[in-house]
Amino acid sequence: MPILASAAAKIAVGATGVLAAPVLFIAATIGTLGGNQAHPSPNAVADIPADYLNIYRTAAATCRGLDWTVLAAVGKVESNHGRSTLPGVRSGSNSAGAQGPMQFLPATFAAYRNPIPPGGIDPPSPYHPVNAIHAAARMLCHNGAKDNRDIRAALFSYNHSTAYVDQVLAIARDYNRAPTTGPAAQRAIEFAMQQIGHRYVWGGDGAHEGGFDCSGLTKAAYAAAGITLPRTAHTQYTAGPRLAPGAPLLPGDLVFFGNPHTKIHHVVLYIGDGKVVHAPTFGQRVQVAQLASLGPYAGVTRPAQGRGESSAASAG
Known part of the structure; x- marks a missing residue:
């Protein structure tokens, strides 16, 4: 069973306007996403709410080698950075049982919810962006993102879909694109x-x-x-x-x-x-x-x- 429900991700994709069709993966993408200090591109600044952007960057910094843009791209696909109004994002569960802005199944969130990060709430909640995003960073770190060992494997553990992995990496590449300004x-x-x-x-x-x-x-x-x-x-x-x-x-x-x-x-x-x-x-x-x-x-x-x-x- 996927760590995060494939159905949940598909529902979120349809709601947020992210392309639902598989995005062709470009191999060079992984090579450009090797750290967590990338400066936000203009597209990232325009698309990601400031509070979420700060949380993504802070959470990614807890996992050496996890680029914040990958974490942010997961948040984009799953809930449009918490802005989706579909069931399960702000309360309750969707039809697959997923909850919160990062669309965790309850058992999976329980496995990665601790320790409580600064700004998180106690007990941890999958609906709270600080708790949820830090839990997602831990999950990715545990499954291949640490030291950038295998980011594709980490994302595949999050949702067992090659198309999902390609889509997340394409969005991350856009968020990581070198700015045209100083x-x-x-x-x-x-x-x-x-x-x-x-x-x-x-x-x-x-x-x-x-x-x-x-x-x-x-x-x-x-x-x-x-x-x-x-x-x-x-x-x-x-x-x-x-x-x-x-x-x-x-x-x-x-x-x-x-x-x-x-x-x-x-x-x-x-x-x-x-x-x-x-x-x-x-x-x-x-x-x-x-x-x-x-x-x-x-x-x-x-x-x-x-x-x-x-x-x-x-x-x-």
Whole structure:
């Protein structure tokens, strides 16, 4: 009997929008997933909730050789990082008896639930993400992930399906893909994504002031990366460095709305894949949105240029 029910994984796959068809395995994948310190790709930052991302990285660090991206990819397939609304994810069991965001069978969770990790609850619960993700890391570690001995065998023990193994590794490879931006832009994105859910507050510079406005968020994000920006959207636009009209966007770019000759009234942080994170307006919260849904923009700057960023597209 599989350590985790194949039926449970198939149900979760259908719910989360992950491709249900087998993903062709690329042998080079395993060679790129040999440690647990890989920096999150823009796709990983955009897709994984900040709290789950932190738990995956912390849990993977308890098993030498287990890359956090593999653990996160399991969480993606099983429950879309706890966001699936199917039975068994947040309470009860699904038709196969699996429970929680990592879809454990009760007997299997009992075998790997201890010791209780920092942030976990006592008694351990398969529905609590800290308990569940650390248990999954232990299970993978015990079955081949330690020292990266045989990650395919470890994943096959989690779900007895070659297609499942290939799918998880393909997602892990995407989460591990080298970013197209430098570390400063990556840090700014990570900070901004961690603020999702905070209230929009006019003039707000952070949680200590109740929330952010649009330029308060971008200023704080780049401050976390060691880059000082002016306070308002218009002065941030003026500060540059600006990109030439139509230049391709990179994660970390600031996209501005309004009239550059009179007043720029809104700024968002581009995170890749056509998405931005921003503090929209009164009554809303920091959120991810499709850039195209915000209408035409006035211009783009690349604050991290010169810190590992490409400058080829900059305006003269």
